[in-house]
Amino acid sequence: MIGYLVRxxxxxxxxxxxxxxxxFGLEQLLPGGPARAIxxxxxxxxxxxxxxxxxxxxxxxxxQYWTWLTGVVRGNLGFSYVLNQSVVSLLxxxxxxxxxxxGVSTAIALVVAVPLxxxxxxxxxxxxxxxxxxxxxxxxxxxxxxxxxxxxxxxxVRNHVFPAEAPQGGFxxxxxxxxxxxxxxxxxxxxxxxxxxxxxxxxALDQLTQDYxxxxxxxxxxxxxxxxxxxxxxxxxPVVTLLGVYLPYILSGTLITEEIFNYPGVGLLFxxxxxxxxxxxxxxxxxxxxxxxxxxxxxxxxxxxxxDPRVRYHRPGGAS
Amino acid sequence: xxxxxxxxxxxxxxxxxxxxxSEPVPSTVPEASRRRAVALESFLDNRLAIAGLVVIVLLVLxxxxxxxxxxxxxxxTRLAMETLPxxxxxxxxxxxVGYDVLGRLMVGGQTSLxxxxxxxxxxxxxxxxxxxxxxxxxxxxxxxxxxxxxxxxSIPVLFLLLFLATVFRxxxxxxxxxxxxxxxxxxxxxVRGETLTLRTREYVxxxxxxxVKAPTIIVxxxxxxxxxxxxxxxxxxxxxxxxxxxxxSFLGLxxxxxxxxxxxxxxxxxxxxxxGYWWLxxxxxxxxxxxxxxxxxxxxxxxxxxxxxxxx
Numbered sequence: 001m002i003g004y005l006v007r008x009x010x011x012x013x014x015x016x017x018x019x020x021x022x023x024f025g026l027e028q029l030l031p032g033g034p035a036r037a038i039x040x041x042x043x044x045x046x047x048x049x050x051x052x053x054x055x056x057x058x059x060x061x062x063x064q065y066w067t068w069l070t071g072v073v074r075g076n077l078g079f080s081y082v083l084n085q086s087v088v089s090l091l092x093x094x095x096x097x098x099x100x101x102x103g104v105s106t107a108i109a110l111v112v113a114v115p116l117x118x119x120x121x122x123x124x125x126x127x128x129x130x131x132x133x134x135x136x137x138x139x140x141x142x143x144x145x146x147x148x149x150x151x152x153x154x155x156x157v158r159n160h161v162f163p164a165e166a167p168q169g170g171f172x173x174x175x176x177x178x179x180x181x182x183x184x185x186x187x188x189x190x191x192x193x194x195x196x197x198x199x200x201x202x203x204a205l206d207q208l209t210q211d212y213x214x215x216x217x218x219x220x221x222x223x224x225x226x227x228x229x230x231x232x233x234x235x236x237x238p239v240v241t242l243l244g245v246y247l248p249y250i251l252s253g254t255l256i257t258e259e260i261f262n263y264p265g266v267g268l269l270f271x272x273x274x275x276x277x278x279x280x281x282x283x284x285x286x287x288x289x290x291x292x293x294x295x296x297x298x299x300x301x302x303x304x305x306x307x308d309p310r311v312r313y314h315r316p317g318g319a320s
Numbered sequence: 321x322x323x324x325x326x327x328x329x330x331x332x333x334x335x336x337x338x339x340x341x342s343e344p345v346p347s348t349v350p351e352a353s354r355r356r357a358v359a360l361e362s363f364l365d366n367r368l369a370i371a372g373l374v375v376i377v378l379l380v381l382x383x384x385x386x387x388x389x390x391x392x393x394x395x396x397t398r399l400a401m402e403t404l405p406x407x408x409x410x411x412x413x414x415x416x417v418g419y420d421v422l423g424r425l426m427v428g429g430q431t432s433l434x435x436x437x438x439x440x441x442x443x444x445x446x447x448x449x450x451x452x453x454x455x456x457x458x459x460x461x462x463x464x465x466x467x468x469x470x471x472x473x474s475i476p477v478l479f480l481l482l483f484l485a486t487v488f489r490x491x492x493x494x495x496x497x498x499x500x501x502x503x504x505x506x507x508x509x510x511v512r513g514e515t516l517t518l519r520t521r522e523y524v525x526x527x528x529x530x531x532v533k534a535p536t537i538i539v540x541x542x543x544x545x546x547x548x549x550x551x552x553x554x555x556x557x558x559x560x561x562x563x564x565x566x567x568x569s570f571l572g573l574x575x576x577x578x579x580x581x582x583x584x585x586x587x588x589x590x591x592x593x594x595x596g597y598w599w600l601x602x603x604x605x606x607x608x609x610x611x612x613x614x615x616x617x618x619x620x621x622x623x624x625x626x627x628x629x630x631x632x
Contacts (some may be wrong), residue, residue, distance in 0.1 A: 011467060018471035029487050141612035143583070145570040146605050149590050157594065170332055224486050252478035256567060271571065274482045286475055293474035 006307055010091050012298045019290045021070065023069075023283055024065050030279055038081055038279070071178075077287065078280035082273070084295070086283035090269060095288070098258070098265035100171070102250050104181075106189035113193045114236055117200025118227055121208060124201075132197070139194035148187040148260045155183060166263035184261040188253045199242055204235040242301025247293050271318055359548060359625040369450035369621020375614040379607075381621025391491055392423025394580065406599055413599040416592065421571070425603055428580035435495050435565050435581070440557035447507025452538045454508070455515025466512065473505045478567060483545075485573035492575060495568070499561050507553045514546040548626030555619035559612045566608055582608050 008043040008299065030036070035051040036043060043051075052058045054298035059067070071077075077087035123129045139147070156164035163180040174181055207213065208231060216226050251267075264284055273281035363369055366557075397417040406413040411422050454465035484498050515538075524541050543550075566583030568574045574584050581629060582604045589600030 011470070014464075014467045015470045015474065018468055019474060022471055026483060029484075030366040031487060054505065135348050137613050137616055138609060141559070141563070141609045141616060143566045143570070143586065143605070144585060144609060145567060146590070146608075149593065153593055192532070248476040251476040255476070255478045255482070256570070259571070270482065272480060275572070277486060282486070286479055286483060289479060290471070291474060293476070297474070303587075 001305065005302065008298060008301055008305075012294050015294050016291060019294065020069055021065070023287045023290070024068060026286065027068075027279070027283055031295065072287070077284035080273075080278055082276045083279040083281070087280055089159065090281065090282065091266065091288055094264060094266045094269045097173075097263065098251075098254050098267060100263055101172070101181075101184060101257070101263060102188070104252060105185045105253075106192060107190035108185065109189045109196055110239070112189070114200050114232075114239070115198035116193070116231050118199040118204050118232060118235065120201040121204035121231075122223060122227055124205060124313075133201075135160045136194040136197055140198075142191075144187060144191055144256045145260060147190060148183070148257060151183050151186060152260075164261070166258075166261040168262070168264065184257050184263050187257045187260075188250065192250060192255060195246065195249075196239070198244070200235060200239060203238050204231055205208055205233045207234045210234075240304045240307065241297075241300055244297030246287075247296045251289055251293070270275070322622035325348075333632060356547070358413065363621050363625035366621040366624060367624075368617050372614040372617030372621065375610060378599055379429065379611055379614070380433065381532055383426050383433060384558075386426040387423065387573060392420040394419055394423055394427050395578065401576060405597075413597075415600055416588070416597075419580075421599055424580050424585060425582070428582050428585050428604070429607060429611075430583040431492060431575065431579060432565065432583065433610070434584075435492060435499065436558040436562040436611075437613075438496035439503060439561035439565075440501035440554050442496060443552070444507050444550055444554045445559050446501065447504035447553075448511045448543060448546070450504065451508040451511030452515050452542050452546070455512040456519055456534060456538055456542060458516075458519075462512070463585070465580035469505045471507050473500075477502050477564060478571075481564065481568060482571060482573060485568060485571075490568070490573055490575055492579070495565060499564055503557055503561065507557070510549050510553055511543075511546050514549050515542050518542050518545055541594060548622070552619055552623045554617055555622060559619070562608060562612055564616075569624065582611075 002120060011055070032061070035048040039047055039051055049058075057064060075088055077091070080090060081085050084089065096227075120129045120132050152164045155161045162178070162182045164183065165180065166184045167177045167180045202304075204227075213226060213230060216230050254265060255267035255270060256266045257263065259271045262268065266289065269281065270285045327516075328558055369451060398414075399417060402486065410420050413421050415421055415424065449467060450469070454462040476479065488494050488498070490589060508573070524537060527537050562582075565574060565581065566586065569583035569589040570590075574587075575581055585604035586601065586608065589597070589604060592600050
């Protein structure tokens with residue numbers, strides 16, 4: 001277990017270092033380099049040269065990377081010249097909101113998808129399984145932005161059930177108007193349920209063919225008992241890793257959702273930065289979001305190892 | 321636990337665990353061709369997958385042969401004929417600058433399908449090469465190559481694409497390249513997992529003993545025997561690429577007009593939701609959903625046919 005943990009943490013550190021290299025590489029892609037990106041296209045060559053000197057951009061690439069990296073480690077992610085605020089303080093405001101949106105949506109999706117997937121597995125190839133499968137295929141294949149706008153059209157505009165705009169401001173605004181959170185959360189939840197329930201269904205189908213299920217049935221356990229006490233535990237194990245793997249997709253979903261519902265999280269920050277070409281913010285967000293994903297999937301794998309002894313005692317990856 | 325062999329580190333994420341587990345029992349007969357025959361038979365038994373395939377064929381005919389039969393002007397705008405409701409002459413009406421919607425659906429579909437297939441092709445070629453080399457070489461090289469995959473995989477696709485779209489001017493080849501280069505990671509992982517099992521097979525060992533060079537082994541034995549995994553993944557990649565390109569269009573960073581694609585048509589049409597111009601929204605939206613569902617059904621069918629784990 002300890003060996004597994006050490007190796008897994010080591011891998012994550014290597015991945016994080018590579019992530020910083022990718023982000024640094026992205027910065028080099030900027031047209032005209034960071035100086036032009038920040039000073040604008042009309043900056044004079046003298047101004048660009050002065051900026052480069054001040055910010056150490058005339059040094060060699062490895063040197064620049066090292067300077068940048070030490071800054072990042074000390075919590076300096078750059079400064080947004082568009083919003084006149086440091087990227088760290090912007091992220092400090094926005095990150096908790098995105099974490100909240102993604103967390104609540106994922107939690108609800110799990111609560112719905114796990115029983116749904118189990119039920120489908122039990123009823124496989126019956127009419128209701130086909131119906132749910134079809135529905136999840138369609139949901140999964142609908143562009144998230146269209147789904148969000150359909151929800152707004154039918155639940156906010158034509159029938160005034162929920163507000164079309166997410167709560168503005170801090171968490172107090174969310175507490176004051178929880179109804180306004182419904183549509184943003186529902187958008188992400190619906191897409192996620194579609195993906196998760198297919199997964200749980202497959203995972204449960206695998207389990208239903210196992211010997212222990214036949215054993216339990218032959219002892220006279222009811223269908224429901226077999227599902228809940230035997231299959232459920234084994235079928236949701238892989239879901240833990242799925243969460244880690246799926247995190248970037250959920251974050252991509254928050255980008256679209258936050259833009260549509262004007263929810264002031266990291267996704268909206270990123271979108272606004274992309275439209276105003278605010279490169280320090282873009283790079284800072286990519287770095288932080290990627291770090292969150294790496295840490296998330298590390299935690300998921302550790303959780304998996306804690307729950308599933310096969311990972312601990314056998315060759316990792318052999319358990320499935 | 322000290323069981324960490326010099327074996328490449330093998331994280332218990334699904335892609336790898338699944339790919340390793342998906343290998344059927346070894347056999348001595350020309351494995352690849354026999355497996356393909358069995359797979360074809362089982363695929364043809366899957367009615368949903370066949371339905372998906374039929375839909376795809378119809379869509380391709382609609383988009384590529386349709387314009388030869390149904391002639392419309394998709395170049396010049398005609399503002400006098402804007403937002404006409406469906407009726408004689410315009411079965412699906414006209415859009416906000418006077419283009420015939422049915423004709424535009426055909427032309428736009430060409431772009432959407434081309435970008436989807438092109439991006440999937442790029443992703444699969446890069447991913448297969450990367451995964452096969454990593455898995456075959458093994459050791460430190462493999463570990464490093466897979467950590468690079470992990471690093472890219474940790475950046476949410478839309479964030480990376482949105483960034484790249486602000487740097488490069490969007491065009492069809494650029495979208496194919498960029499979407500493809502963000503999507504090669506999953507095929508790389510899958511093929512690497514497959515390679516780890518394949519390289520221990522007798523015929524690969526035999527080839528190696530006979531002095532066959534590594535590149536030849538990778539192409540002749542590893543890649544040909546992973547063809548199932550590759551095909552299944554490519555199908556899903558097309559579906560995902562179509563959705564991603566649509567999302568980019570919505571975020572305002574897709575292919576600029578007058579070139580048409582379904583994503584751009586849908587996001588443009590959504591501006592008119594409350595004017596009652598439903599024919600600007602639903603045809604393009606439904607075209608996307610139907611296409612993506614069809615590719616997913618075919619992918620699912622292929623995956624079952626090749627006896628792979630049903631989890632994606």
